[in-house]
Amino acid sequence: MRLPNQFLIYVSDAASAAAFYGELFDAKPEVLSPRYMTFDLGGGVVLALWSGKSRDLDPATPRNFEVGILVDGGSNEIRAIHDEWVAKGVEVVEEPNEDVFGLTFVISDLDGNRVRVAPADH
Numbered sequence: 001m002r003l004p005n006q007f008l009i010y011v012s013d014a015a016s017a018a019a020f021y022g023e024l025f026d027a028k029p030e031v032l033s034p035r036y037m038t039f040d041l042g043g044g045v046v047l048a049l050w051s052g053k054s055r056d057l058d059p060a061t062p063r064n065f066e067v068g069i070l071v072d073g074g075s076n077e078i079r080a081i082h083d084e085w086v087a088k089g090v091e092v093v094e095e096p097n098e099d100v101f102g103l104t105f106v107i108s109d110l111d112g113n114r115v116r117v118a119p120a121d122h
Helices: 013-023 074-087
Strands: 004-011 036-042 045-050 066-071 090-099 101-106 114-119
Touching: 013 036, 013 045, 066 074, 074 090, 074 101, 074 114, 090 114
Parallel strands: 004 045, 066 114
Antiparallel strands: 036 045, 090 101, 101 114
């Protein structure tokens, strides 16, 4: 079976996006080029940031996906991540709330892409 192993996010400025995600993930990009940067997520999976074809990227364009960060620490860890990111000035677009999968919240990156934090499925 072939499984996805790269998740590519279109961004207007790869270096700025890499700094943003690097701060969120407390990680450094593995591949660095002027328009393309990747973060190794383990297991052969990468998160890629690409500004190579983003001339038409408009922050007002609806986003139909989210980057998901699933955490094992339950509600307390989710609230701690929320508070940490708010202190860093990250834009929260959905405050912490209970949903069908538990406590969750959503932030926006510099280009309007969504990042959701939620509990890990067990």
